[in-house]
Amino acid sequence: MNHLISVLVENKPGVLARVATMFARRGFNIHSLTVGPTAEEGMSRMTVVADTPEVEQITKQLYKLVHTVKVTEFEPGQAVVRELMLVKINADPKRRSEVLNAASVFDASAVDIGSSSLTFQVTGTPEMLADFLEMMRPYGVSALVKSGRIALAKNSKTKAAAGP
Amino acid sequence: MSEQLTGAQALLRSLELEGVEVAFGVPGGAVLPLYDPLLDSSIRHVLARHEQGAGHMASGYAHASGKVGVTIATSGPGATNLVTPLADAYADSIPVVAITGQVASSSIGYDAFQEAHTWGITAPCTKHNYLVTDVNDIPDVVREAFHLAATGRQGPVLVDIPKDVLAATMTWTGGGTVNLPGYKPRSEGHHKQISAAVKLLLESERPVFYAGGGLVRAEASQEALAFAKAANLPVVTTLMARGVIPDSYEKHLGMPGMHGTYAATMSLQKADLLVTIGARFDDRVTGKVSAFAPYAKVIHVDIDPAEIGKVRNAEVPIVGHARAVLSQLIAELAKQLDGEPAPKNQPWIDTVLGWRHDNPLVYDQRPDGPILQQYFIDELSRQMGDTAIVCAGVGQHQMWTSQFWRFERPNAWVNSGGLGTMGYAVPAAVGAQAAMPDTTVWAIDGDGCFQMTSQELITAAIEGFPVKIAIMNNGALGMVKQWQNLFYDGRLSGVDLSGGLPDFVMLAEAMGCVGMRVDNPADVPAIIEKAMSVTDKPVVIEVVCDPEEMVFPMVPAGGSNDDVVLNKDGLK
Numbered sequence: 001m002n003h004l005i006s007v008l009v010e011n012k013p014g015v016l017a018r019v020a021t022m023f024a025r026r027g028f029n030i031h032s033l034t035v036g037p038t039a040e041e042g043m044s045r046m047t048v049v050a051d052t053p054e055v056e057q058i059t060k061q062l063y064k065l066v067h068t069v070k071v072t073e074f075e076p077g078q079a080v081v082r083e084l085m086l087v088k089i090n091a092d093p094k095r096r097s098e099v100l101n102a103a104s105v106f107d108a109s110a111v112d113i114g115s116s117s118l119t120f121q122v123t124g125t126p127e128m129l130a131d132f133l134e135m136m137r138p139y140g141v142s143a144l145v146k147s148g149r150i151a152l153a154k155n156s157k158t159k160a161a162a163g164p
Numbered sequence: 165m166s167e168q169l170t171g172a173q174a175l176l177r178s179l180e181l182e183g184v185e186v187a188f189g190v191p192g193g194a195v196l197p198l199y200d201p202l203l204d205s206s207i208r209h210v211l212a213r214h215e216q217g218a219g220h221m222a223s224g225y226a227h228a229s230g231k232v233g234v235t236i237a238t239s240g241p242g243a244t245n246l247v248t249p250l251a252d253a254y255a256d257s258i259p260v261v262a263i264t265g266q267v268a269s270s271s272i273g274y275d276a277f278q279e280a281h282t283w284g285i286t287a288p289c290t291k292h293n294y295l296v297t298d299v300n301d302i303p304d305v306v307r308e309a310f311h312l313a314a315t316g317r318q319g320p321v322l323v324d325i326p327k328d329v330l331a332a333t334m335t336w337t338g339g340g341t342v343n344l345p346g347y348k349p350r351s352e353g354h355h356k357q358i359s360a361a362v363k364l365l366l367e368s369e370r371p372v373f374y375a376g377g378g379l380v381r382a383e384a385s386q387e388a389l390a391f392a393k394a395a396n397l398p399v400v401t402t403l404m405a406r407g408v409i410p411d412s413y414e415k416h417l418g419m420p421g422m423h424g425t426y427a428a429t430m431s432l433q434k435a436d437l438l439v440t441i442g443a444r445f446d447d448r449v450t451g452k453v454s455a456f457a458p459y460a461k462v463i464h465v466d467i468d469p470a471e472i473g474k475v476r477n478a479e480v481p482i483v484g485h486a487r488a489v490l491s492q493l494i495a496e497l498a499k500q501l502d503g504e505p506a507p508k509n510q511p512w513i514d515t516v517l518g519w520r521h522d523n524p525l526v527y528d529q530r531p532d533g534p535i536l537q538q539y540f541i542d543e544l545s546r547q548m549g550d551t552a553i554v555c556a557g558v559g560q561h562q563m564w565t566s567q568f569w570r571f572e573r574p575n576a577w578v579n580s581g582g583l584g585t586m587g588y589a590v591p592a593a594v595g596a597q598a599a600m601p602d603t604t605v606w607a608i609d610g611d612g613c614f615q616m617t618s619q620e621l622i623t624a625a626i627e628g629f630p631v632k633i634a635i636m637n638n639g640a641l642g643m644v645k646q647w648q649n650l651f652y653d654g655r656l657s658g659v660d661l662s663g664g665l666p667d668f669v670m671l672a673e674a675m676g677c678v679g680m681r682v683d684n685p686a687d688v689p690a691i692i693e694k695a696m697s698v699t700d701k702p703v704v705i706e707v708v709c710d711p712e713e714m715v716f717p718m719v720p721a722g723g724s725n726d727d728v729v730l731n732k733d734g735l736k
Contacts, residue, residue, distance in 0.1 A: 010346060013295070018287055025288050060470035066292040066312065069346040 002031055003055040004081065004151055007046040007062055008070040011037065015067045019046060026061055028052050032148035043069065047150045074151055084121070084147040085129050086111070090140035091118045099139055106132045117142060166337050171299040172198040172330040175263065176205045178306035181339045184234050186598050187263075188212050188221035192238025193278060194265025197330035207234075210598060210627050213619040215242050217591040219249025220617070222260045224595025227578040228553050228605075230383060232259040232313050233595060239265045240278030243324070244285065248585060251289035253320040255582025256404060257381055259313040260320040261306075262290075268328040269297065282324045291319035299332040303340030311342045316349030317468040318381050349467060353484035353492055361439075361463045361480045362496045365395060368437035368461075370512045373397040374420070374449075377404025377581065378442020378466060379486050385574045387490035388441070389413060394497055395439075396506050398516045400428040402443050404581045407571035415513065417520055421449040422719045423563040426523035429717070429725050431516045432457045441465040442486045445475035446582070455724035465489050523717075523730065525567050534710040535685050537561055537636045541568045541608060543688050544634065547696075552604040553578060553596050557589040557613030559643040561636040563715045565608045587616030590633060594620055597629040604632065604696070611637040611661055611668075618671065624702040625676030632695050632703045633677075635668055638711045646714045650735055651721075662711070672704035683708035 009015050016035055023030050031049040038045045050058055055073055062071045074081075091099040096118065100110060103120050106128065112119035122132050126149060133141065169177065175198065179187070186208045191199045202209055212218035215237040222233030237246050243264040253260045267276040283295045292312050294305050302325070309321040365371060373395075379388050385408050392399050398415040401408060409416060418425035420432050432438065432449075438460045443449070450456040453475060464471075464478035465486060472481040482489055497506070527538035541564050548554075550572035556562040556579040571577055578596050580588040593607035614635050624631050636642075639662030648656050672679030678698050682691040682705060695703045719728050720735075729735050 013297075014283065014287070017284065021288055057470065057474060063346075064468070064470055066344060066347050 001051070001053060003050050003052065003058070004074040004079065004149065005048045005050060005055070005058065005062070006072040006074065006079075006151055006153075007048060007068060008038065009044050009046060009065075010067040010069060011042050011044040012067050015044065016046070018065050018067065019048075019062070022061055022065060023050070026057065028054070028058050032146070034148040034150050047148070049149050072153065074153070079151040079153050081125055081149055081151045082123060083126050083129055083149045084123050085132075085144060086119060086121055087133065087136070087144040088117050088119045088142045089136050090116060090142055092116045095139065099136070102135055108132060166335050168333050169336045170197065170201065170330065171302055171325065171332050171334060173201045174299070174302045174334055174336055175306065175325070175330070176201055176207065177336065178303050178340060179234065180206055182232070182306065182310045184232075186210060186225070187234040187236050188218040188225070188595065188598075189236030190215050190218055190238070190242060191236075192242050192265065194239035194267055194327045195236065195330070197327060198236070198263070198265065209236075210594075210623065212591070212623050214617070215245035216248050216587070217594075217617055217620040217623065219246045219260070219262065220252070220585070220588055220591035221595035221598065221620075222262070223249055223253050223258045224555060224578050224592030225599040226253075226258050226260055226595075227592065228575055228596035229599035230575060231599070232261055232310055234261050234263070236263045237265070238278065239267050239282065240280045242278075243282040244280055246322075247285060247289060250286055250320045250322065252580050252583040252585045252588065254289050254291065256377065256580065257318045258320065259318040261309050261313050262320060262322040264322060264324045265330065266295065266324045266326040269326045270328070272326065283322070286322045289320075290322050291317070293322040294324065296323065296325045296329055299329050299334040302329075302334070303336075303338075304343065305340065307340030308342050308344060311344075312347070316347070349485075350483050351485045351488045353465065353482040353489040355492070357480055357482045358489070358492045358496045361482060362493060362500050364437060364461060364463060364480055365439065365497070366500060366507060369509055370435045370459075371395070371397055371437040371439060371509065372431045372435040373399045374432065374438045374440040374443050375399055375401045375405045375409055376441065376443025377402060379405055379408045380574045382442060382467070382486035383574075384442070384487035384490055385409070387487055387494065391490050391494050391497075394494055394506060396508055396513065397439065398431055398513060400424070400431060401571075402446070402449055403566055403579070405443070406566055406569075406577045408574045410572045411570050412572060415517070417516055418525075419566055421446075421725075422451065422721075423567065423715050423717065425520070425525060425567070426717055426728060426730060427516055427520035429719065429728050430519055432460070433725050434515075435460045438462045440478075441490070444471045450475065451719045451723055451725040455726065529685055531685060533685070535683065535688060535707055536713055537564050537638070537707070537709050538568050538713075539685060540634065540636065540688055540707050540709070541565050544606065544608075544692055545569045547689070547692050548604065548606070550576070552576070552606050553600060555579065555589045555593040555596060555605065555607040557609045558584045558586045559610050559613065559641070560638075560646065560715050561608050561610045561613075561642070586613045589613060590617045590624075591620045593631040593633065594624050594627075594629050597624070597631050607631060607633040609633055609635050610642060611635055611639065611665060612641040614668075615661075615666075618675075621672065621675035621677050621702060621704065630699055630702055632705070634705045634707055636709050637665070637668065637706050638709045638713070639665060640711060643715070649714070668704060668706035677702040677704050679704050679706070681706040681708065
């Protein structure tokens with residue numbers, strides 16, 4: 001099962017490698033991982049989607065890393081979750097408008113156009129991205145890249161996972 | 165007061181401020197800027213013959229003294245040779261700080277001579293590590309490294325410093341400070357959990373105190389014994405905990421697990437409550453986890469939250485420092501008893517003491533037969549009483565030492581438990597002797613283990629550490645041989661050393677030590693006395709042992725602890 005974990009870490013050199021190494025060492029499978037700066041100086045936030053039945057051990061092992069400041073596990077519905085996808089759809093000139101129409105339903109914007117393909121930028125929930133892909137599949141998806149999920153707690157309803 | 169120092173001088177000044185008196189190391193190109201001012205430092209440098217030896221010396225020093233051990237190595241191979249001792253110290257939560265040189269900052273990443281990605285290689289086998297890129301960071305990094313090594317769940321910390329950073333100058337403005345916003349080890353346990361633990365304890369009828377090495381690291385020996393007595397608890401001490409509660413405590417059942425005593429192993433199997441403190445349900449203790457202690461609820465006290473629930477679910481988890489939590493438990497017990505005596509649980513106590521009485525650790529030393537390792541260790545322990553520190557390598561001799569040595573105090577047992585590092589004993593003994601110059605330090609070693617790190621004999625001789633080493637020579641990698649005999653139809657593969665053993669007596673003499681040999685059981689007491697009479701040099705005794713003797717009791721790997729086998733016949 002996928003767990004969505006938000007990790008506040010000190011922005012020190014190698015902190016991503018430490019987290020990644022720990023996941024590998026403990027046999028936790030990473031589905032996606034994003035990292036970037038936060039509103040707080042010197043802090044980064046990692047959003048990890050881990051495929052494991054053992055989320056408590058992940059939380060505890062993350063806390064063991066010296067640069068980890070706070071670990072939050074989001075239950076479904078507790079966070080706003082978004083993902084960005086760039087996807088190249090096969091679309092020769094004859095089908096271009098058909099593809100563009102379909103994409104507009106998802107607020108997907110065409111960001112590049114070629115002689116036989118269109119590249120869309122799609123932002124939304126993971127479910128929405130999946131729906132978009134499902135709809136485009138008949139035209140042919142020739143390439144795609146995803147940012148990985150990012151998440152922010154809704155209001156203040158989340159509790160931090162038990163700290164050290 | 166501010167003054168200009170090189171990075172190396174600042175490093176040494178910082179180490180001196182931490183109270184470091186001795187560092188075990190091997191120099192090299194990248195640490196040249198460090199070894200020069202080392203000549204002017206109050207820190208004694210002990211020149212090991214191999215970085216692995218230096219690392220284990222630091223660990224042995226920490227084991228015996230409770231203080232942080234320090235080791236120094238150069239970049240590249242110097243640092244990679246430290247990987248084994250770091251992994252060893254990490255597995256056993258031993259406080260060690262390793263200082264490694266790194267190639268110059270401008271060369272990092274260019275595959276320079278003696279360059280290795282030290283922090284990347286050592287990140288998974290240290291509690292934390294640093295690559296220092298700014299000379300001004302050195303005081304803070306050293307302060308943090310010692311703070312991390314010695315607090316919380318103790319462990320090794322590595323500080324990697326490029327050569328140019330060691331040589332650069334900085335303004336010294338006083339010692340470093342700790343700035344670790346995410347690091348907050350807990351001391352006291354949660355009071356509700358303390359209360360719940362004591363309630364569960366008073367409801368139990370078959371409790372056992374499962375005492376682990378964390379009690380040694382937490383210096384909680386007195387509190388552990390007081391708690392055991394106050395609650396009438398039978399006690400088992402794990403390999404890492406031997407001595408933390410004296411073996412002479414009337415309800416001490418010995419070591420549990422794969423080669424533990426019948427009484428200790430069986431008490432866990434039949435208990436209705438485990439009071440687990442500073443232990444981690446290691447596979448050598450539990451055997452098959454699903455069959456381990458099937459009737460027991462668990463109170464689990466550990467300073468590392470990740471240990472709680474990792475292997476075995478705990479009904480009452482308590483995160484805290486063992487000494488603080490034990491004091492809380494003792495006070496809470498008195499409060500809940502409210503003047504009444506603690507439950508005697510007499511039927512249970514009678515049962516476990518009956519097991520202990522009926523299933524003692526035994527050996528059969530025939531006067532005309534070869535020396536049994538157990539007999540030598542038993543006799544050595546008898547002569548030493550509780551005065552000596554004893555170190556061991558890994559294998560049969562280690563298990564026999566744990567079984568037959570009479571442990572009466574903590575920090576007197578130095579061994580490689582978690583990682584199981586062969587070759588640990590000799591360098592660890594040197595480190596222990598450096599920490600405790602007035603205490604007799606014995607290393608019980610195997611002929612296989614000894615050959616892995618025997619070059620440190622000369623370190624012991626030259627540096628004036630009169631350790632005493634007894635090689636249990638059975639001409640084989642004995643524990644592996646035992647498994648091949650028991651589980652691989654006796655097909656011995658790669659375990660025989662008897663065809664190519666060095667002359668251990670000559671080897672010892674060549675290394676500046678006194679060499680002795682004993683092969684007759686009747687001569688054992690006298691050879692120990694003779695070894696004890698040598699005080700100015702290390703002594704090596706080759707004990708020519710029975711090559712066929714096996715360690716029992718034994719729980720076959722992967723088996724249930726209920727299936728503990730007491731002797732060779734039990735396996736058939």
